[in-house]
Amino acid sequence: MISLRELRIHGRGGQGSVTAAELIAVAAFAGGVYAQAFPAFGVERRGAPVQAFVRFDDKKIRLRSQVYEPDYIIVQDSTLIRDVNVFYGVKEGGIVIVNTEKPITEQVPPGVRVITIDATTMALKHLGVPITNTTLMGAFAAASGEININPLEAAIRGRFTGEMADKNIAAARDAYTHVRGVT
Amino acid sequence: MMEIMEGSHAVAHAVKMCRPEVIAAYPITPQTHIVEALAEMVANCTLDAEYITVESEFSALSACLGASAAGSRVYSATTSQGLALMFEVCFNTAGMRFPVVMSIVNRALGAPLSIWNDQQDSISLRDSGWLQFYAEDNQEATDLHYLAYRVAEHKDVLLPAFVCFDGFILSHTYEPVEMLTQDQVDSYLPPYRPVLRLDSADPVSIGLFAAPDYYMEFRYLVDRALKGSAGVIQASGREFGEMFGRDYSALVEEYRLEDADCAIVAMGSICGTVKDAIDDMRKDGIKAGLLRIRTFRPFPAEEVRKALDGVSSVAVLDKNISLGAKGAVCMEVRDALYGTQIPVQGYIIALGGRDVRKKDVRNVVDLTRSGKGDIFYGLRNEVLK
Structure with a gap:
């Protein structure tokens, strides 16, 4: 049995991909599994393509390489699909969550489930800014089952304070409910 | 209790519990998160230490050397070019037998400029007389700081120590770490009692020059102490295992x-x-x-x-x-x-x-x-x- 599951997050600098990876790991650990989150260590520039990774396992995680064959992919910005092979290595049976208001026209690997969500509109509604990381964390919780919404809320509250936390939690919950509805 | 956190923050928290009295450091990627966190603790009065801001790594370690000479437990952290700039002071710290503990968040050396990980920085200081520990994961990266202070300050060792862990790969990774409590750390690591220190009431000189008829003996004594530290590591690592369940008696x-x-x-x-x-x-x-x-x-x-x-x-x-x-x-x-x-x-x-x-x-x-x-x-x- 393979117990290791891996998530790769594609985003652009400034969209909070690294924060998303960290908070997903915090929520997963609170749910009783081992988790490891780390960025693809680039030179940070706003707008540049970035990646962050999360591993989940029932036992201690020793592996330190980047994620090449993910079970899950989150794409924070659909314009990345033109520049980066975001589907690279995704496992058969894998889940890809893409932030877009349009259907995906690109070639998707066989056996992979693509979930599209207009996270930008949701983030604008709740946060007033198009930063989609917390929204997509809610979508990930619903689509993957790797994390529950309550520890995710706690993780968000651990990172943000006051009204900022409330707004991000509302965004995550909105996406969670939306994806639960469509899957 | 097992907690999930970034490696740098786990290390900063471990260092805090070692109760350093003086910290001097200069920020450099990927080490910055550690000293940022410690500076915040000092500013918030949750860590009772003197935090000396300096203009370079050379000054950072020089300040640590001076504070250690005055009898304080001291801490610094650096990486790559920062460590290269400390080269001279590294040799002096070991030669004067000051048990400074420093985190090395391993990173490549330029040129060409690279902020990414390898172990060239600490390896390049292998001949300086410092102990060098290398961590596999963030659990070890934290635990080895307690061990490093225990061993470095031992009266038969009195040498500085690097705790090395891989830049980004460990420092920027969130993973579960079992943190000790302050009481546990206090029970393992007693306050530093210097054998010899600068004291205006009882003046001594440390680190003077040695003419050819004595220099080799100083070098011999550093080498003997460093080799002999293996036994202290084994004993201190075993005791750590007996107290907290993670045995570091083997090198x-x-x-x-x-x-x-x-x-x-x-x-x-x-x-x-x-x-x-x-x-x-x-x-x-x-x-x-x-x-x-x-x-x-x-x-x-x-x-x-x-x-x-x-x-x-x-x-x-x-x-x-x-x-x-x-x-x-x-x-x-x-x-x-x-x-x-x-x-x-x-x-x-x-x-x-x-x-x-x-x-x-x-x-x-x-x-x-x-x-x-x-x-x-x-x-x-x-x-x-």
Whole structure:
């Protein structure tokens, strides 16, 4: 049995991909599994393509390489699909969550489930800014089952304070409910 | 209690519980999060220490040296070019026998500029008289700080220590870490009681010049203390294990070596990936094992020789290169095995942050078994023309 599951997050600098990876790991650990989150260590520039990774396992995680064959992919910005092979290595049976208001026209690997969500509109509604990381964390919780919404809320509250936390939690919950509805 | 947090913050928290009285550091990627966190603790009065902001790494370690001379427990952290700038002070700190503990968040050295991980920085200071510990994961990265202070301040050692852990790969990774409580740390690490310190009421001179008729004796005594620290590490590491369940009495870790044909020798975070690769290879009937060097200085030659007894080949992974010669670990392992017939192959690997996958470890084992080594692993073809 393979117990290791891996998530790769594609985003652009400034969209909070690294924060998303960290908070997903915090929520997963609170749910009783081992988790490891780390960025693809680039030179940070706003707008540049970035990646962050999360591993989940029932036992201690020793592996330190980047994620090449993910079970899950989150794409924070659909314009990345033109520049980066975001589907690279995704496992058969894998889940890809893409932030877009349009259907995906690109070639998707066989056996992979693509979930599209207009996270930008949701983030604008709740946060007033198009930063989609917390929204997509809610979508990930619903689509993957790797994390529950309550520890995710706690993780968000651990990172943000006051009204900022409330707004991000509302965004995550909105996406969670939306994806639960469509899957 | 097990908590999940960033490696840098886990280390900062561990350092705080060691109750340093003086901290001097200069920020440099990927070490910055540690000293930022400590500066915040001092500013918020949750850590009662003097935090000295300085204009360079040279001054950072100089301030630590001075504070240690005055009898304080001191701490610094750096990496790469920052450590290079401390070169002179590193030798002085060891020569004057000050038990400074410094985190080295391992990073490549320029040129060309690289912010990414390898172990060239601390390896380049291997001859400076500091103890050098290398952590595989963030649990060790925290625990080794408690151990480092215990050993460094021991009256028979009185030498500074590096706690090395891989930049980004550990420092920027969130993973679960079992943090000790302040009471636990206090019970393991008593306050520093200097044997000799600068005191205006009882003046002494430390670090004066030595003429040719005495200099060698000073060097001999540093070497003797550093070699002798192995016994203190074993005793202090055993006690840590008895108190908290994680035993650091061995200077090396053996993983599936007992029946291995091919032994991999490595240091730091790469060893986690190597262990997973070994488990996979074992399923395919390849009998590989790992010897992880946790303490590079003092070098545990006897343990290495004992652990590798009976293997038919050895692959040493070096995240460093002594340019014009070989990787530093490879040279030590060959020296330790001098007089045996065990072939040792060296691989320069993962310089400047190049990622290492399980398949790379398997490739290295295949190369070793076919007698091909002493190479840079995974080079792009264009440089081989």
